[in-house]
Amino acid sequence: MSTERKVAQLIQPQINSFTAEDMARYRFGSYLNGGNGGPDGDEFAPAGKWLAYADRMWDASIGPLPGDEPVIPTIWGTDAVHGHTNIVGATIFPHNIGLGATRDADLLRRIGHATAKEIEVTGIDWNFSPTVAVARDDRWGRTYESYSEDPRIVAELGAALVEGLQGTPGDADYLREGRVAATAKHFFADGGTDQGVDQGDVNGDIESLKAIHAVPYPAAIDAGVEVVMASFNSINGVKMHGNRDLLTGVLRDEMGFEGVVVGDWNAHGQIAGCTVDDCPQALLAGLDIYMVPDDWKALLENLVAQVEDGTIPMAKLDEAVGRVLRLKLRLGLLDPNAAKPSARPNAGDYALLASADHRALAREAVAKSQVILKNDGVLPLKAGARVLVAGNAADDIAKAAGGWTLTWQGGGELDNSYFPNATSIYRAIESEASAQGGSATLSPDGTADAGAHDVAVVVFGEEAYAEFVGDRKTVVFEDTEGLDLLRKFKAAGLPTVAVFLSGRPMWMNRELNASDAFLASWLPGSEGAGVSDILFGKQDATGRLSFSWPADCGGAPVNGTQGALFNLGYGRSLADRSTMAALPEDCGYLTEGVSTAWFDLGRLDSGISAMGGDTRLPNLIGEGGGVVARGFDKDRQEDAREIVFGPGSTLSLSQRGDTSGDYRILYNLASQPAGPVTLTVGEREIDITRNFALSAGKGWREMIITEQCAPGLGNRIAFTSDAPLTIQIARIARQDMPEGAECSF
Numbered sequence: 001m002s003t004e005r006k007v008a009q010l011i012q013p014q015i016n017s018f019t020a021e022d023m024a025r026y027r028f029g030s031y032l033n034g035g036n037g038g039p040d041g042d043e044f045a046p047a048g049k050w051l052a053y054a055d056r057m058w059d060a061s062i063g064p065l066p067g068d069e070p071v072i073p074t075i076w077g078t079d080a081v082h083g084h085t086n087i088v089g090a091t092i093f094p095h096n097i098g099l100g101a102t103r104d105a106d107l108l109r110r111i112g113h114a115t116a117k118e119i120e121v122t123g124i125d126w127n128f129s130p131t132v133a134v135a136r137d138d139r140w141g142r143t144y145e146s147y148s149e150d151p152r153i154v155a156e157l158g159a160a161l162v163e164g165l166q167g168t169p170g171d172a173d174y175l176r177e178g179r180v181a182a183t184a185k186h187f188f189a190d191g192g193t194d195q196g197v198d199q200g201d202v203n204g205d206i207e208s209l210k211a212i213h214a215v216p217y218p219a220a221i222d223a224g225v226e227v228v229m230a231s232f233n234s235i236n237g238v239k240m241h242g243n244r245d246l247l248t249g250v251l252r253d254e255m256g257f258e259g260v261v262v263g264d265w266n267a268h269g270q271i272a273g274c275t276v277d278d279c280p281q282a283l284l285a286g287l288d289i290y291m292v293p294d295d296w297k298a299l300l301e302n303l304v305a306q307v308e309d310g311t312i313p314m315a316k317l318d319e320a321v322g323r324v325l326r327l328k329l330r331l332g333l334l335d336p337n338a339a340k341p342s343a344r345p346n347a348g349d350y351a352l353l354a355s356a357d358h359r360a361l362a363r364e365a366v367a368k369s370q371v372i373l374k375n376d377g378v379l380p381l382k383a384g385a386r387v388l389v390a391g392n393a394a395d396d397i398a399k400a401a402g403g404w405t406l407t408w409q410g411g412g413e414l415d416n417s418y419f420p421n422a423t424s425i426y427r428a429i430e431s432e433a434s435a436q437g438g439s440a441t442l443s444p445d446g447t448a449d450a451g452a453h454d455v456a457v458v459v460f461g462e463e464a465y466a467e468f469v470g471d472r473k474t475v476v477f478e479d480t481e482g483l484d485l486l487r488k489f490k491a492a493g494l495p496t497v498a499v500f501l502s503g504r505p506m507w508m509n510r511e512l513n514a515s516d517a518f519l520a521s522w523l524p525g526s527e528g529a530g531v532s533d534i535l536f537g538k539q540d541a542t543g544r545l546s547f548s549w550p551a552d553c554g555g556a557p558v559n560g561t562q563g564a565l566f567n568l569g570y571g572r573s574l575a576d577r578s579t580m581a582a583l584p585e586d587c588g589y590l591t592e593g594v595s596t597a598w599f600d601l602g603r604l605d606s607g608i609s610a611m612g613g614d615t616r617l618p619n620l621i622g623e624g625g626g627v628v629a630r631g632f633d634k635d636r637q638e639d640a641r642e643i644v645f646g647p648g649s650t651l652s653l654s655q656r657g658d659t660s661g662d663y664r665i666l667y668n669l670a671s672q673p674a675g676p677v678t679l680t681v682g683e684r685e686i687d688i689t690r691n692f693a694l695s696a697g698k699g700w701r702e703m704i705i706t707e708q709c710a711p712g713l714g715n716r717i718a719f720t721s722d723a724p725l726t727i728q729i730a731r732i733a734r735q736d737m738p739e740g741a742e743c744s745f
C-alpha cells in the first residue's frame, strides 16, 4: 500500500462532509454518522436511504486502483447507544443508567444482539457502544450513559453488551450475521472529571484512578471487544488522546488490548500542540483512527507528509493500519467475495426494526429498570381505577427517550409523530387501565377533574440532552411543574404517584414528600408499557439503584452511604409498603425564575420554533425555504449554528405563550452582506444592511434589540436577506437591559 492509502485507513470523516467521489479518490478506512448526521443531509431519512448510502460508499471504496495497490473496502460506524436510535422507527432501549438498575447481564446480551440486527438492517458495520464510564459525579451530562457508579457493575454489564453486539469470539456468528463490531468507550476516566465537567480534567494518583475507572476495560477486552475509543478528558492535565503512557502503556501493554483504538470527535485537536488537522502526536501516543468529522483532507495530507519526513515512523503507521485491516478481516470484509451492505444478512429487512420480539425485549428491560423509591400503598394501581395521568412528559416519547435519539440532543421538536413504533407512558397506562376495567384520562396540565378520578400519576422529568449540554452545577431539579401537580392533587385528596424521567439521580425531597409513591423511571425509551407493567403490578419491581441517590441538593459527589438518601442497591418490591418520614425541603441552590435563552449551547428551548420559510428547522438544524442551518463549533462542538441564506430567504424564530424581555443575539458575520438584510421584530421591520456591513469580519458581536427601536418587541424575530448571506449564531436570549438601553447590531 502507498503511504497515502495507508494513512487513509486511519481517517474517519463524517457523512455529508465528503462525497462518493471523495471516497473513491481517497478511500477512507471508515466513516461515521454523527448524532445529527443522516444520509443526504437528512437525519430523519427512512432506513432504506441509510442502506442505499452504505452501498454507495461501499461501491465507491472498492473500485480498482492503479498499479497493484490493494483495494480495501470502507466501514461505517454509528452511535447505536440505546438501540439503533438514529433511525426513525427503530427500537429504543432504556439508556444505560436504567439498564444498570436491572443488574441483568443476560438481558444486556440480548439487547446487544437485537441492536446489532437493527444496525445490520441499514448496512452499518460498527457501533460506538457500550459506554463503560463509571460516572462518579451526577452533575456530568453523560451520567445516563453510565451503568453505575460501581465499576464492577459497569464491567459486568459492559462486557455483556459487547458479547451481545459482536457474538462470542470463536463462534461461527462472531462478527457475522446478527453481529457488528463494538466499542468500549471512553478510555478512560470520562466519568471521573472534576465537578462532572464533560471533557474535563481528572485528578489523582493513576493507580487509584485505574482502580475505579479502568476496571471495565479488562472485562470488555476479555469479552473480545474489537475497538476502544479514547476519551476527551485529560488526566492530571494531559489530554488522553496524546497520553502514550495510558493509551499504549496501560491499554495495550498492561491490559493486552490488541484491537483498534479510535479517537473521539476531533478530540486529537485538544492535545497541546495539535490542531484538528495537524496532529502526529495522537498516532504516536497510540491512536489508530482519527475521528475527524470535517477537516479530513488537511489532516490526511499532513499525516502523509509527517510519515514522509520521518516524524511518524513507517512502522508506527503500519501497526495502526494493520489493526484496522484485522478488524475488517474479522468482519469478513477482506474476503474477495464479500457482499455489499445491502446483500448481507438482515440488510433491508425493515420488519426487524422494532419487531415484536425487540419491542418485547425493550419492554422487559424497562420494567426491570424501574426503581420504586417510595410506596405508601398506592401501588400497584387497582383494577378498575380511574387514573388521571398528568405532567408534560406523560405523552412525550422523545422525553422518555432522552439524548442520542434521532438527533444528537434528542427532545426539542421531536413530537410523537417521529416515533411510529413506540408507546408513550400515558398510552400504556391507558391501555392497561382499560383492560382492567378502569380508565385513564390524559391531562398534561392537570386541569382534569380530580374528583372524577381515583388516583393521579404525574409523569415529569428532565428535558433531553447529550454530552456537555447536560452538565449541571447542582442536582437541583428546577422545574416545579411536576411538583405543583403532585401538591395540587394531594390537596384535592387524590393519591399521587410520581414517575420521574431523568438521566441521573436528583434531589427530589419535595416531590417525594408530595407523592404517595415515587418511581425512578430513568430514560425508558420506546416502551412505555414497561412502566405501566410496574404501576399495575403485572410484575414485581426488581429494579435497584445502581447509583447512590443524594440527600442534599448541592451536587457534591455521592458514591457510597455518606450523603445518600437511598443507597446503591435500594429499590422496593411492590409488597414493601412501609411509610416514609417527611424529608427536609430546604435547599440553598434553588433559584427563582426560568431561563430565557431561546437558543444556547446548541439547544433550542422547547418553547421556541425555528423556521426556514415555512419549514421547521428542528433544533435550528436543517434546510427549508432557501435557508440551510447546520451545526457550527464556536467554543465547543456544535454550540452554535451556521445559517446560510439563499436569495430572498427568511429565518424566523418565535416563542409560544407570553413573553417579555429585550433580545440579545450573539453572532458572527464572516463577510459583508451582498444585498439588503432586514430584521423583523414583532411588527417592526428594521433595515440592518449597514450594521451588518460594519460588523462583518469583526468577530463575535452582540446584537441588542430593545423597546427603543422595536416598541412592543413581540414574540417573533426574523431575518430576511435579499442576497446570499452566511451568519453564525451562538446565542439568542431575552433579558431585560437597563432602563433606556439602546439598540445595537
Ligand code: BGC
Pocket: 032, 033, 034, 035, 079, 128, 185, 264, 265, 467
Ligand atoms: C462522543 C462519542 C461519540 C462520537 C461520535 C463524540 O462527541 O463523545 O461518544 O461516539 O462523538 O458521535
Ligand code: BGC
Pocket: 033, 034, 035, 036, 037, 079, 265, 408, 467, 631, 637, 638
Ligand atoms: C457528537 C456527534 C454530534 C456532534 C455534533 C458530537 O459531540 O457526539 O455525534 O453529531 O457532536 O454534530
